[in-house]
Amino acid sequence: MAVYGTSRDGDGTDIDTGRPAIDRRRLLLKGAAAGAAIAAGGRFSFPRLAAAQDSSPLNAIFGPGGAVGGQGKTVQGGMNLAMTGLGAFFGEVMSKGALLAAKQIKAANGPDIVLTINDHQSGEVPPSVNGVRKLISQNKISFLQTSYGAPSEALIPILQQNKILTFNGGGASPKQLFQDFLWMTRMVFAYDPTPGALTWLAKTYSDAKRLATIGTLENGVEALDQLAPKVWPDVSKGGEIVAKEIHDVGLTDFSQVIARVKATNPDAIFTVSFGNDLGYLVKQFREAAVTVPIVGIEFTQDAQTIAGAAYDTFVFATDYYDTANPNPWNVEFVKAHNAEYGKDPEYYGANYYEQVFVVWDLIRRVLEENGDPTKGDALQTALIQKPVFKSVYGGDASNVGEMTFDTQAHTIAKPMGVFAVKDGKPKLLEPIPTELVPPKEKSA
Amino acid sequence: MIDPQLIAQLLVAGVVLGSRYALIAVSFGVIYSTTQIFHLAHAGTYTVAAYAAIVVANRFGAPLWLALPAAAAVAVAFGAVTDLAMYQPMRRRSATKLAMFLASLGLSIVVSSLAQIVFGPQNLSLDRVPNQTFLLGNVTVTTLNIAEVVVGWAAIGALLLFLRRTQFGRAINAVRINPQVAMAVGVSVDRIYLLVMMIGSLLVAIAALLFLMGNVAFPTMGLDPILIGFIAVFLGGTDNVFGAAVGGLALGLATSLSGIWISGDFASAVVFAILFVVLVFRPQGLLGKAAL
Numbered sequence: 001m002a003v004y005g006t007s008r009d010g011d012g013t014d015i016d017t018g019r020p021a022i023d024r025r026r027l028l029l030k031g032a033a034a035g036a037a038i039a040a041g042g043r044f045s046f047p048r049l050a051a052a053q054d055s056s057p058l059n060a061i062f063g064p065g066g067a068v069g070g071q072g073k074t075v076q077g078g079m080n081l082a083m084t085g086l087g088a089f090f091g092e093v094m095s096k097g098a099l100l101a102a103k104q105i106k107a108a109n110g111p112d113i114v115l116t117i118n119d120h121q122s123g124e125v126p127p128s129v130n131g132v133r134k135l136i137s138q139n140k141i142s143f144l145q146t147s148y149g150a151p152s153e154a155l156i157p158i159l160q161q162n163k164i165l166t167f168n169g170g171g172a173s174p175k176q177l178f179q180d181f182l183w184m185t186r187m188v189f190a191y192d193p194t195p196g197a198l199t200w201l202a203k204t205y206s207d208a209k210r211l212a213t214i215g216t217l218e219n220g221v222e223a224l225d226q227l228a229p230k231v232w233p234d235v236s237k238g239g240e241i242v243a244k245e246i247h248d249v250g251l252t253d254f255s256q257v258i259a260r261v262k263a264t265n266p267d268a269i270f271t272v273s274f275g276n277d278l279g280y281l282v283k284q285f286r287e288a289a290v291t292v293p294i295v296g297i298e299f300t301q302d303a304q305t306i307a308g309a310a311y312d313t314f315v316f317a318t319d320y321y322d323t324a325n326p327n328p329w330n331v332e333f334v335k336a337h338n339a340e341y342g343k344d345p346e347y348y349g350a351n352y353y354e355q356v357f358v359v360w361d362l363i364r365r366v367l368e369e370n371g372d373p374t375k376g377d378a379l380q381t382a383l384i385q386k387p388v389f390k391s392v393y394g395g396d397a398s399n400v401g402e403m404t405f406d407t408q409a410h411t412i413a414k415p416m417g418v419f420a421v422k423d424g425k426p427k428l429l430e431p432i433p434t435e436l437v438p439p440k441e442k443s444a
Numbered sequence: 445m446i447d448p449q450l451i452a453q454l455l456v457a458g459v460v461l462g463s464r465y466a467l468i469a470v471s472f473g474v475i476y477s478t479t480q481i482f483h484l485a486h487a488g489t490y491t492v493a494a495y496a497a498i499v500v501a502n503r504f505g506a507p508l509w510l511a512l513p514a515a516a517a518v519a520v521a522f523g524a525v526t527d528l529a530m531y532q533p534m535r536r537r538s539a540t541k542l543a544m545f546l547a548s549l550g551l552s553i554v555v556s557s558l559a560q561i562v563f564g565p566q567n568l569s570l571d572r573v574p575n576q577t578f579l580l581g582n583v584t585v586t587t588l589n590i591a592e593v594v595v596g597w598a599a600i601g602a603l604l605l606f607l608r609r610t611q612f613g614r615a616i617n618a619v620r621i622n623p624q625v626a627m628a629v630g631v632s633v634d635r636i637y638l639l640v641m642m643i644g645s646l647l648v649a650i651a652a653l654l655f656l657m658g659n660v661a662f663p664t665m666g667l668d669p670i671l672i673g674f675i676a677v678f679l680g681g682t683d684n685v686f687g688a689a690v691g692g693l694a695l696g697l698a699t700s701l702s703g704i705w706i707s708g709d710f711a712s713a714v715v716f717a718i719l720f721v722v723l724v725f726r727p728q729g730l731l732g733k734a735a736l
Binding site: 084085086088089091092216217245246247248250251252253254255256257258259260262263276279280287288289301302305306308 | 447449450453454456457460461556557560564565566567568569575577579582584586659660662663664668699700702703707708709711712
C-alpha cells in the first residue's frame, strides 16, 4: 500500500501552496504594514489566521481555511483502486485526481487528508477485501474511495460494520444502491444512461429495428437483462433484441462475438462493455465491415487509442466530464491538473477529485457542529443532513456546478448526454432529459 | 440449421487465432522441451518486444521495416541476458526447477511493473500500421489477419527446418533427448540452452509484434498469451515442437468454433475443458513424443 501525504520542499517553497515560505524580508514588510495601519489611527486588530493566509482560489469557492476549514486536523482516507492489471489506467487517473484534491485542500488551509491506496488488481475481490480490512485496522481510515463493481459490492458488510463513509465514482452498480455508508458519485454505470441512449438511437435511426446487445457480467448486466429488452421495443416502435452477447472482461479478440452478431443481421449495436474492451470491440467491428451504428455508455482516451480512427464512428451516452466546461471550479481543476501532471484530467479522475472535496465539505460541517471529523458516521450524518455539494460537472462561467445525492438510493444526479466522437474527442450531441433516468428499486 | 456464414467467419477467426497461439506455443515449447525450464519470463520477452517497437517507431520515428526487426533484436537480447544472467548461474548452483520457475515468475512481474513505471498503465499503439479489410462473400478478413497466419506459419516452418536440417538443430535435439550424452560428445549444453532461449525469444517477439500491429501495448500484455501458449504445449505434447503448433491451432479453432453453439464468455471454459480431456485420455499430448 502506498501512503501519500504532503510536505514542504527544500528550496523554501511550500510545495502544497506553491507560495514562497515566509522569509525575513517578507516578515519585515508585513510588520511595516501593520505598523502603518496602527499609525493611521485605525483600530488595528489581528485578522483571523485563516483569512490572512487564504490565497487559494478554492477558498473563494469552498470557504475559508483555518480552524473552521479543518486546518490542523489529519483525516485518514483510503482508496481501493485498480493500480495493476488491465485496469491500471483507471487506478492511475483516479488516484491522481484524489491526490491533487488532497494537496489543494491542504494548500487552501484545509485539513491534511492522507490517502492510502489499496490495489484490487483490476477487479479482484480477495485483494479488495483484504486490503480494505488493512486500511481500516492499520491506517484507521474514516472514508474510502472505491472503484469497480464486484470488489466494491464485496466490501459492503465491512464498510457498514466499521462505519466507513465510502464513495464509488467508477463501477457504480445497482447492487451498491440503498447501502448504508456507500454512496455513488457517478450515474449508475450503464443502468442510468441506457434509456437515453436507446431513445436517441431509435430517434436518429428510425429504420433500426433489430438491435444486438453486447456486454460483460462484471458491470452493466442489469442494463442488458432488464432495461434494453423493455426500452428498445417501446422506443423503436416494435423493434426487437436479436442478439445478446456476453464476453469476458479484458477480451482483446472479438472475432467470435463479431461473427455471432453479424449472423443476426442487426440494424444497430448497443454495448455496455467498458475500458479497453470497448476500444477493441469498436475497432474490430469496423474492420469486419460492420457499418451499423454502435452505441455505448463510456468513453476513455485509452479505448480511443486502441480503436483509433474507428472511434469516430462511435456514439456513447453517459455523465461525461467535459474539460472545457467553464464552471470556475472546473477551470481551476483543469489548470491544476495540467500543472501537476502535464495533461488534462479524465472522467474518472474528475470523479475521485470531487469526492475528496465532498469529504472536505463534510469535515467543515462536522466541525461546525463540534463533531469529530475522523468518524465515518459523523461524516455520513452531515452528508444526509444536506446532500448538495459543489461539482466540476454542470454550472457555467459564473457558477460552480452542483450535485445532489439521493439519500434513499445513495445515487447522485449529474447531467448526462449523448456524445459522438469526432477526431478522437467527445462532442455533445444532445443532453439526456432527467425523466429518462430509470427509477431505482431495491431489488434492482 | 446453422448459418454457413457464421461457420465460415468463425473458421477464419479460428485459423487466425490458432496461428497466433501456435507461434506462441512453439516459442515456449522449444525452450521448455530443451531446457525443461518453465520459462514464465517469456511473458516479459513478449512485453519487451512490443514496447521496444513502440520506442523505436513512435519515439525515434523509425519506419516499420526498421522498427520491427530492431524490436525483435531487443527481445532476443533480453532472452539471451535472461539465460546468461539468471538461468546459467542458477544451473551452476544446481538450483531446482521450482527455484528457476519462481525466478522466472519474478522476472515477468518485474518487466510488467517496469513497463508500467516507465511507460505508464495506458495503452500505446504503433503509429502508421496499414490495414485493409477484404470481403470474401460475407466473410471479412484483414491484411493483418493474413499477415498473422502467413508470417506465423512461415516462422514455425523455418524453425522446424532449422531443427531438422542444421547442425545446431541436431545439437538441440541431442540436448533435449539427453544432455549428459550430448555433453559427452562435445556439445556445449550451456550454449544450446542460450541458443534455444534466443530462438524462443525471437519467435515470441514475432508473435508480440504481429499482435501489436493490430492492437496496443500495455504492461500486462504478455501474461494471457503465454498462458495460452503453455496450455497449447501441454495439449500438443511437451516434447514435441510441432505438437505445440498443432495444439495452438486446435485451441484457436476450438475457441472460435465453439461460438457456433455457445457465447463468447465460455471461451476460456472451452480451452480448459479441452486441456482436461486431453490430459486425462492422452497425457502425452495430441502428438506425443517425437523428434523435434
